[in-house]
Amino acid sequence: MPKSQVRKKKVYTPPTDVRPAAAADSKKPSPIWLPISAVTLIVVGIAWLVVYYLSSQEYPVAAWSYWNLAVGFGCMVASLGILSRWR
Numbered sequence: 001m002p003k004s005q006v007r008k009k010k011v012y013t014p015p016t017d018v019r020p021a022a023a024a025d026s027k028k029p030s031p032i033w034l035p036i037s038a039v040t041l042i043v044v045g046i047a048w049l050v051v052y053y054l055s056s057q058e059y060p061v062a063a064w065s066y067w068n069l070a071v072g073f074g075c076m077v078a079s080l081g082i083l084s085r086w087r
Contacts, residue, residue, distance in 0.1 A: 028087070030086050030087045034082060034083075034086055035086055037079075037082060038079040038080075038082040038083045038086070039079070040079075041075045042075070042076055042079045045071075045072045045073065045074070045075030045079070046072070048071055048075065049072035
């Protein structure tokens, strides 16, 4: 029985003229306002909810009733959206 030939695999090298545009943007650092605003939104959201519960639903805005929960949690969700852009 004849011996089979050993196949040599070629190493893949991507073409140099085609590069994704996102690779150039990913090396820039985040602006300083990004983590500051995200932490601020988290603190504001938590403070809003704490004040709402400790005041027996009278403050921050009594007319909004349960929409105060949406404001507090909305601030925290917005901060998560901002933090997803942090590098």
